[in-house]
Amino acid sequence: MDINLIEAADRRLEGHVRRTPLLSSPFLDEIAGRRVLVKPECLQHTGSFKFRGGWAAITALDPEQRARGVLATSSGNHAQGIAKAAAAHGVRAVIVMPSDAPEIKIANTRALGAEVVLYDRATEDRDLLAADRIEADGLSFIPPFDHPQVIAGQGSVGLEIAAQAQEEGVTEGDVLVCCGGGGLTSGIALALEARAPGLRPRTVEPEGFDDFARSLDEGRICRNPATSGSICDAILTPEPGRLTFPVVSRLAGPGLVVSEDECLRAMALAFARLRIVLEPGGAAALAAALFRPEEIAGEAVIAVATGGNVDPAVFRQALDRHG
Amino acid sequence: MDINLIEAADRRLEGHVRRTPLLSSPFLDEIAGRRVLVKPECLQHTGSFKFRGGWAAITALDPEQRARGVLATSSGNHAQGIAKAAAAHGVRAVIVMPSDAPEIKIANTRALGAEVVLYDRATEDRDLLAADRIEADGLSFIPPFDHPQVIAGQGSVGLEIAAQAQEEGVTEGDVLVCCGGGGLTSGIALALEARAPGLRPRTVEPEGFDDFARSLDEGRICRNPATSGSICDAILTPEPGRLTFPVVSRLAGPGLVVSEDECLRAMALAFARLRIVLEPGGAAALAAALFRPEEIAGEAVIAVATGGNVDPAVFRQALDRHG
Numbered sequence: 001m002d003i004n005l006i007e008a009a010d011r012r013l014e015g016h017v018r019r020t021p022l023l024s025s026p027f028l029d030e031i032a033g034r035r036v037l038v039k040p041e042c043l044q045h046t047g048s049f050k051f052r053g054g055w056a057a058i059t060a061l062d063p064e065q066r067a068r069g070v071l072a073t074s075s076g077n078h079a080q081g082i083a084k085a086a087a088a089h090g091v092r093a094v095i096v097m098p099s100d101a102p103e104i105k106i107a108n109t110r111a112l113g114a115e116v117v118l119y120d121r122a123t124e125d126r127d128l129l130a131a132d133r134i135e136a137d138g139l140s141f142i143p144p145f146d147h148p149q150v151i152a153g154q155g156s157v158g159l160e161i162a163a164q165a166q167e168e169g170v171t172e173g174d175v176l177v178c179c180g181g182g183g184l185t186s187g188i189a190l191a192l193e194a195r196a197p198g199l200r201p202r203t204v205e206p207e208g209f210d211d212f213a214r215s216l217d218e219g220r221i222c223r224n225p226a227t228s229g230s231i232c233d234a235i236l237t238p239e240p241g242r243l244t245f246p247v248v249s250r251l252a253g254p255g256l257v258v259s260e261d262e263c264l265r266a267m268a269l270a271f272a273r274l275r276i277v278l279e280p281g282g283a284a285a286l287a288a289a290l291f292r293p294e295e296i297a298g299e300a301v302i303a304v305a306t307g308g309n310v311d312p313a314v315f316r317q318a319l320d321r322h323g
Numbered sequence: 324m325d326i327n328l329i330e331a332a333d334r335r336l337e338g339h340v341r342r343t344p345l346l347s348s349p350f351l352d353e354i355a356g357r358r359v360l361v362k363p364e365c366l367q368h369t370g371s372f373k374f375r376g377g378w379a380a381i382t383a384l385d386p387e388q389r390a391r392g393v394l395a396t397s398s399g400n401h402a403q404g405i406a407k408a409a410a411a412h413g414v415r416a417v418i419v420m421p422s423d424a425p426e427i428k429i430a431n432t433r434a435l436g437a438e439v440v441l442y443d444r445a446t447e448d449r450d451l452l453a454a455d456r457i458e459a460d461g462l463s464f465i466p467p468f469d470h471p472q473v474i475a476g477q478g479s480v481g482l483e484i485a486a487q488a489q490e491e492g493v494t495e496g497d498v499l500v501c502c503g504g505g506g507l508t509s510g511i512a513l514a515l516e517a518r519a520p521g522l523r524p525r526t527v528e529p530e531g532f533d534d535f536a537r538s539l540d541e542g543r544i545c546r547n548p549a550t551s552g553s554i555c556d557a558i559l560t561p562e563p564g565r566l567t568f569p570v571v572s573r574l575a576g577p578g579l580v581v582s583e584d585e586c587l588r589a590m591a592l593a594f595a596r597l598r599i600v601l602e603p604g605g606a607a608a609l610a611a612a613l614f615r616p617e618e619i620a621g622e623a624v625i626a627v628a629t630g631g632n633v634d635p636a637v638f639r640q641a642l643d644r645h646g
Binding site: 018019020021023026027040042043047104108111112268271272274275276277278308309312313315316319320323 | 341342343344346349350363365366370427431434435591594595597598599600601631632635636638639642643646
């Protein structure tokens with residue numbers, strides 16, 4: 001994994017990806033006690049940064065692989081990113097999703113043209129199910145984070161942040177990233193290392209699912225005790241990836257942890273101050289920027305708002321509590 | 324009023340305005356039966372396009388005028404645009420607002436540093452109140468739409484649409500604009516006339532407040548029977564402006580009218596499909612794009628989503644009914 005792979009993915013994304021702006025509000029700056037710049041990947045195609053990695057992975061396949069199709073496992077955002085990128089290239093996409101994934105994510109993945117295979121988290125083995133389909137149909141597996149091209153695609157966010165931060169006069173400080181398996185964080189970390197070495201990536205996770213924070217602290221991969229049971233469904237993973245952890249471990253600062261309620265509060269503030277829609281897992285970095293000022297370095301902080309695919313009932317909850 | 328004034332305003336906005344992207348979703352295209360491109364000015368500074376006109380007007384003042392300050396009348400979005408532009412230039416801003424304006428708009432205008440003067444729509448004369456303050460303090464009056472520099476600033480939206488539509492391969496079709504007094508519509512109309520003559524501006528108004536639609540139909544300025552009583556507060560005006568109407572009349576197609584419920588439905592769809600927050604008046608153009616397909620020409624339609632300053636209770640209503 002290096003910057004060349006990210007730059008190559010970025011060139012393949014040109015003209016297809018949305019280059020999201022940096023948003024800000026004096027009201028958020030006041031809460032945080034420093035400038036807050038938000039990279040709204042909720043405005044990306046399919047509502048999350050995952051479109052980038054999906055596009056990068058699909059476009060890296062050779063013609064034979066494209067003809068046979070791809071399989072992905074995902075609770076929803078990777079699913080939609082792969083589905084849209086595959087459809088754009090006429091590639092068959094089979095997505096294995098847990099049956100308790102947010103309804104909107106399952107419905108959207110199907111509507112984008114993918115074949116969705118649901119499984120029960122409690123009674124079925126996802127990896128076995130996926131392996132069977134892959135073998136039977138000769139599909140190429142595109143995992144949600146531990147894959148060089150997926151990391152490279154997500155890294156395009158880091159290239160944009162490096163350029164946009166410089167335009168804003170920000171050359172030092174923390175870049176907060178909502179973190180599941182670490183695909184986005186590792187891609188951003190590699191991009192910043194090459195293009196904006198004064199910007200330091202930081203993982204942000206929900207309480208109880210802070211595998212990266214603990215792993216970074218202990219210097220080895222640690223697992224979460226549970227893999228479901230949080231409204232931050234987009235960033236729940238059992239443990240850091242084998243490819244992503246070494247990169248994040250080498251380049252990132254200590255991991256940050258926020259509560260579910262802080263994510264809901266950040267959603268309500270993003271609604272009122274930035275007029276963007278975030279899902280709980282996509283609001284974790286903004287929550288840390290606003291509510292963990294003492295754990296953050298620099299006069300400005302950049303928060304990646306990773307996704308906005310949220311069921312209306314959950315969004316209403318954020319407005320009810322904090323609107 | 325001509326393109327030169329708009330181009331000059333656009334140059335003064337450079338580096339200060341947010342150049343908003345064009346957003347889209349295959350799900351919206353399906354509803355509309357054609358491509359739908361959305362210009363999300365809810366992402367603009369202060370949450371609406373009004374920042375553009377405010378900045379253009381403030382930067383057009385001479386040093387003596389700036390030293391004395393400005394006065395604006397507004398139900399909220401123009402207020403915030405003026406407040407922020409004035410604060411950036413160290414200019415005193417007095418804003419006369421109705422006491423029943425949305426709370427968030429009053430609070431934000433104050434927080435942005437403006438002096439807010441509230442008046443009672445039923446018992447007080449706004450224009451008399453404003454005239455007294457203007458005379459007493461030597462303030463420059465910046466009205467919400469009928470002002471050459473305000474129209475020029477709003478016209479920068481049209482310059483961006485002309486360039487972005489061409490990038491998207493769209494050279495013919497309708498550009499739908501949520502319309503109050505016609506400042507934005509007339510500015511966009513002049514920009515499109517010069518830069519993208521195949522794109523035709525169209526006003527969109529809420530039922531019961533369709534002064535532009537009726538005026539365009541009759542070829543003379545017609546008044547609305549009421550000036551309050553709609554959730555589309557941002558685009559309620561008594562009648563088309565004296566400067567704006569001749570421009571819109573010369574360049575725009577017939578006016579479109581949507582219901583309040585259609586605005587709420589468009590808000591819910593913008594939430595789910597574009598992950599942006601719209602206020603009812605800011606969603607009128609998208610509502611027309613989605614729900615009035617038979618009244619629209621072209622293979623693609625561009626809808627300007629003019630603002631996103633909405634009280635949480637109203638947004639919840641959109642999600643409750645249509646989420």
